[in-house]
Amino acid sequence: MKTTRPPLSLATAAVVGVAFLLLPLAALLDRTPWHALPRLLTSTSALTALRLSIECSLGALALSLAVGVPLAWLLARVEFPGKSLLRAAVTLPLVLPPVVGGVALLLAFGRNGVVPLSLSFTTWGAILAEAFVALPFLVLAVEGALLAVDERYDDVAATLGSNTTRTFFRVTLPLVLPALAAGSALAWARALGEFGATITFAGNLPGSTQTLPLDVYLTLQDNPDAAIALSTLLLALSLMVLVAMRSRWRLTR
Amino acid sequence: MKRRAIAVALLLALGSAGCSGESKPRRTITVFAAASLTDAFTAEAAAYEKQSGVHVRFSFAGSQDLVAQLNQGAPADAVATADTATLGKLTVKLAGASATFARNRLVIVTAPGNPKHIETPADLTRRGIVVVLAEPSVPAGKYATQALQAADVTVHPRSLEDNVRGVLTKVELGEADAGIVYVTDAKAAGAKVGAVALPTSPIATYPAAALDASGQGFVDFLISVAGQRILAQHGFLPPQ
Numbered sequence: 070m071k072t073t074r075p076p077l078s079l080a081t082a083a084v085v086g087v088a089f090l091l092l093p094l095a096a097l098l099d100r101t102p103w104h105a106l107p108r109l110l111t112s113t114s115a116l117t118a119l120r121l122s123i124e125c126s127l128g129a130l131a132l133s134l135a136v137g138v139p140l141a142w143l144l145a146r147v148e149f150p151g152k153s154l155l156r157a158a159v160t161l162p163l164v165l166p167p168v169v170g171g172v173a174l175l176l177a178f179g180r181n182g183v184v185p186l187s188l189s190f191t192t193w194g195a196i197l198a199e200a201f202v203a204l205p206f207l208v209l210a211v212e213g214a215l216l217a218v219d220e221r222y223d224d225v226a227a228t229l230g231s232n233t234t235r236t237f238f239r240v241t242l243p244l245v246l247p248a249l250a251a252g253s254a255l256a257w258a259r260a261l262g263e264f265g266a267t268i269t270f271a272g273n274l275p276g277s278t279q280t281l282p283l284d285v286y287l288t289l290q291d292n293p294d295a296a297i298a299l300s301t302l303l304l305a306l307s308l309m310v311l312v313a314m315r316s317r318w319r320l321t322r
Numbered sequence: 323m324k325r326r327a328i329a330v331a332l333l334l335a336l337g338s339a340g341c342s343g344e345s346k347p348r349r350t351i352t353v354f355a356a357a358s359l360t361d362a363f364t365a366e367a368a369a370y371e372k373q374s375g376v377h378v379r380f381s382f383a384g385s386q387d388l389v390a391q392l393n394q395g396a397p398a399d400a401v402a403t404a405d406t407a408t409l410g411k412l413t414v415k416l417a418g419a420s421a422t423f424a425r426n427r428l429v430i431v432t433a434p435g436n437p438k439h440i441e442t443p444a445d446l447t448r449r450g451i452v453v454v455l456a457e458p459s460v461p462a463g464k465y466a467t468q469a470l471q472a473a474d475v476t477v478h479p480r481s482l483e484d485n486v487r488g489v490l491t492k493v494e495l496g497e498a499d500a501g502i503v504y505v506t507d508a509k510a511a512g513a514k515v516g517a518v519a520l521p522t523s524p525i526a527t528y529p530a531a532a533l534d535a536s537g538q539g540f541v542d543f544l545i546s547v548a549g550q551r552i553l554a555q556h557g558f559l560p561p562q
Contacts, residue, residue, distance in 0.1 A: 272481025
């Protein structure tokens with residue numbers, strides 16, 4: 070890559086951009102009550118929210134994997150009418166305000182929903198809300214990788230007598246494993262941070278639907294220190310995902 | 323390139339100039355108000371604007387949320403909460419003494435026609451009855467807890483909403499069979515909910531306080547005859 074001296078105005082704007090992104094996080098770390106952190110993060114309410122968040126985000130990831138990988142394969146490998154429309158629909162939750170997703174989920178799967186599963190106010194509801202916003206991350210990552218993989222591998226496997234399902238699991242999937250891991254990490258992180266759809270659809274009850282982001286929001290109203298401590302925890306988890314993805318990204322190079 | 327940099331600098335300078343304080347009475351004021359005041363205050367604002375020419379814009383939320391925001395430096399000219407304890411947590415300076423402008427009671431809301439036959443607080447503990455309350459840090463949640471304790475029942479709510487209107491919405495949508503809200507909320511919802519008396523309800527007291535001179539006019543209007551008439555129309559009890 071050629072090194073160019075950036076023009077001053079561009080460089081200044083870029084520095085402002087970096088400061089804009091990092092300053093709030095630095096402020097969060099600056100205001101974190103480090104000495105009280107062990108106590109604040111091991112309080113019963115924090116541990117309850119943490120456990121629930123881990124369960125729900127992993128549940129959402131499992132759900133996303135179960136339906137997202139086949140969906141990505143369909144988008145990458147099968148030609149059918151209306152495919153671009155389907156791809157747009159799958160991407161929609163990515164740009165849709167999460168609270169709108171929550172309202173939609175309520176009308177779809179609430180007690181009076183189109184499919185009256187009565188999932189509002191249940192942990193399954195929280196998992197569903199998280200999966201709704203996380204799924205596109207997984208689908209897009211895996212679909213992109215599938216499109217980049219040479220389809221002739223599949224053809225060769227077929228000529229060697231492997232059926233389509235076997236080829237998918239033994240040939241195609243291993244080839245896109247790095248992308249699958251990266252997509253999973255992104256989807257998991259998005260699920261972990263989900264707020265709007267969860268509080269709208271699943272409600273807020275400690276131990277059953279009050280995940281960490283909801284706990285942060287509500288705790289900020291009466292115990293800012295505890296809310297800051299929980300925020301720092303979520304920031305640390307997000308950074309871990311980035312670090313994990315970076316090494317994954319290197320492997321594919 | 324240089325010209326663009328100058329333009330950016332100019333814009334920044336303009337932006338900071340626009341932020342500098344003005345001291346003359348404002349034509350638009352901001353009032354932070356408890357969620358249960360949504361309908362009554364919207365009517366109050368229309369009447370106040372007609373009388374004084376001052377436009378009022380609101381931020382409605384749970385009282386505890388409003389006080390937390392004000393303590394973090396949110397700009398407002400006046401604040402009205404659904405209990406005195408929450409207003410007491412305000413750490414910013416008030417422009418004058420707070421004034422109680424209304425009182426309220428709680429009620430159980432159900433689906434229209436009360437199909438699950440919820441008649442007493444004890445019915446809220448029945449199996450299969452989905453109850454939603456406000457968070458205990460929300461005044462409405464605190465009052466509801468007191469009412470249920472006084473009725474000697476233990477309710478296991480399915481969700482704790484962060485303001486009382488969230489409770490009302492969940493019942494209106496049919497996601498919950500019952501919730502505890504203010505009498506005024508049930509009145510605002512009209513035919514969309516049914517209301518069952520909650521005899522053990524404590525009396526909720528609503529104080530308002532001005533945070534600057536511009537907000538005092540609105541607070542004074544609330545306790546004026548005209549302001550009190552509007553609150554009464556929305557089902558609020560007089561301050562004393």
